[in-house]
Amino acid sequence: MSDTPFGFGLPPEEPEDGDGKKKDPAGGGQGAGGQGGAGNPFAGFGLPGAGGAGGADNPFAAMFGSLNPNDLGAAFQQLGQMLSYEGGPVNWDMAKQIARQTVAQGTPDGTKDASVGPAERSAVEEAVRLADIWLDGVTSLPSGANMAVAWSRAEWVEATLPAWQQLVDPVAERVGTAMGEVLPEEMQSVAGPLIGMMRSMGGAMFGQQIGQAVGVLAGEVVGSTDIGLPLGPANRAALLPLNIEAFSKDLGVPKDEIRLYLALREAAHQRLFAHVPWLRSHMFGAVEGYARGIKVDTSKLEDVVGQFDPSNPEGLQEALQQGMFQPEDTPEQKAALARLETALALVEGWVDAVVHEAAKQRLTGADALRETLRRRRASGGPAEQTFATLIGLQLRPRRLRDASRLWASLTDARGVDGRDRLWEHPDMLPTASDLDDPDGFVHHEQADFSELDKMLGEAARGEQGGTKDTPKTDPAQDPKTDPKDDTDK
Template sequence: MSDTPFGFGLPPEEPENGDEGKKKDPTEGGQSAGGPGSPFGFGPGAGGDNPFAAMFGSMNPNDLGAAFQQLGQMLSYEGGPVNWDMAKQIARQTVSQGAPDGSKDASVGPSERTAVDEALRLADLWLDGVTSMPSGSVSTVAWSRAEWVEASLPAWQQLVDPVAERVGLAMGDVLPEEMQAMAGPLIGMMRSMGGAMFGQQIGQAVGVLAGEVVGSTDIGLPLGPAGKAALLPLNVERFGKDLSVPQDEVRLYLALREAAHQRLFAHVPWLRSHLFGAVEAYARGIKVDTSKLEDVVGQFDPAQPEQLQDALQQGMFQPEDTPEQKASLARLETALALVEGWVDAVVHEAAKSRLTSSDALRETMRRRRASGGPAEQTFATLIGLQLRPRRLRDASRLWASLTDARGLEGRDALWAHPDMLPTAHDLDDPDGFVHHEQADFSELDKMLGEAAKGSSKPAAEDEPKPKPVEGGDDGGDEGTSEGKDGRDL
């Protein structure tokens, strides 16, 4: 049997030389009678005169009850666009099977919890000197991979449901209107199966990702509960395995990144909803490849639900080539880059004089975030979106330049409102943005100083009114209702 439920996703088996047309015994070699990829051996011509073999092939009878139970859950599911109960079950099962490197999940011991707690608390102390934002960690926790799955599923639900909902609606739209009533039961069954298939694949991807992540903020989005700084000791050890860096330094560097993310999300109240809203806005502009879905609907066989899985694995989502969709993608990519760039710059400043391997660890993390892993590629196929920053280095350089020009408070003050943040165009010209911001900042100081000087004079003193402050040489639009440079991140 395959490790995947009901044998879904098995590749076709090539016939051996000289065996073309040769009819095999349905129980020979443990092959399901219905052929590869056919759950329970369903299919025409399976099993000869043996009705039990025709239905179930060589399935172990001990597994029969569990298989029927799972199939019943798939067909009877009437919830949202993704069967999250199944996703959780598959994710936990994937975690229990171990990571590709052979490491097995295990409960976190007392010594590991102590080491994680000490690293996160020390990281918070180091960050106090490099950012004006106070600590954002209410508590610290050391998670096993299974515990990370449990904690992150609500966030994945918020990310995936909008796209899965579009697939469910598209299933009814691909048929002519006069046929939709007749095909109602079939469409309903397909939606139930689609929810199960999404759940199966999301669960598989979350389970694999649980073997890769080192904390709750690895993908730039807060996947865990607010205010809970977390590390996964087993994955921290795996991260530093081939780096020739002391384990304590690896743990401290990753703790700095986790604690920096926590500060940002805790003290920029609009950021969490802004990022998730950007993902949802992008999802609304994704269109389903209806030609591929029409093929699936037209050939759908309830006995072969892996057809839906194959379609999902191949990807049915294409971003619409519209100005709105391009702008939505640009806002999301820029927001992810700015978050990761700020964290990268702040952590580097805190670690460079304290950790001898900080430069090597920084480069390793940058490459890791730029390339992504197999689980991230799976999510890209399922939701049509790469959840990684494309311009991390540019954003990090911009934040570092802002620190030199404006200081910690001036830099961090840009997070007060999304309209104040740099845009994608600013990442193309970080120095130009920094100089423009510095000019604005100096002009604001001048205006405030003049206002304070004027208010200290006697009210009876008759002085000419100061001239209004004109815009810059580039005809800036300060004071308009659109905000600085018309930015709308």
């Protein structure tokens, strides 16, 4: 995987069609890595006939490789759409198209997407309903899911793209701005069309890569909150029955238990994001703050602009893949990164702790499922790796276990209500350094909590004492000092 924030470039291996020929996610030919190669203006854009060796008798071979002349109009139309794109920093129409096509191709094990049947929908609804009942006993936060839904992979793509847009656009915008800054000011007026073309193609490449990543992720996630962020619509708990089926293989745990355990996790996430109103904006704001600190290696970008060849657009893609984007090593950038990593760890740790408490006495496979999901995250699971590819953030796996232990210790020390009250304001939450010493935070918080109780108790006793003395000293009740007596004398 690329270490650059967006992991530009086509996947090293594209799916095959029925004839055994390589086929890219957009339904084209071999792609940027094929024999159509450097001289092909369509390579790397997922257009029909992007690769392949053209025959000598084909008048289009030199320019378009093995492109079928009958598809020439469609190819030019698709290229024109890319170059005429004038939207935001990412061509989200292209991203959606490629994500849907990737889903339609199926997963590497040959599993194809399918509509969710009535029985599966009913099973998901029942699992979420029961999960909410169990969670009522282990958290003070009420249910956050007004609806339980069972999604196909394509439905997951449709429902989560708005959230991906909010996550990715800030980083992509930073890249687009840099493209307009690399030329001297006196040259920018005459180079406007070139810069516009580069931005359009950059938006297309962002859209292609993100669409591919989201499409692959749709084949692996089991719900709408796998990365610790609310990707789906608010107050809607969602599970993907087809992916749960794949996840359940070889675990040795009954599928009903697995579905219920995953429903517990999904419902717990929904409670947190529904009843902690500042949490979503806090986390997405941290992503934006992190994006603002990303800088572009302008020397590399200047080389790309100077050597840009419209007939070789994959040259720009290769340059982007070679590490053009790097985070700023500034206090602001570090603070944004730490804030986001810590918030994600606290969310995941809280969910892990409350779900374990709800399931440990009820599901025989609870411990095994907990450890499986922890390892899935710690080993760079699909959700975490995609998140790292799209915004350049790699979560530290140890944070999840530390955060889970901290929340469990807080439950023992302060009870469910005292633990959950920490979500009332971001300043009350543990910090990154607190995750390094969970026990120290709990003991410190317990001391503060006890001191606060003492102060409140003393204040209450003082108020009660004042009330008892009032009849003895209130001049309005004492005939000797009653102002009304002055009028009688």
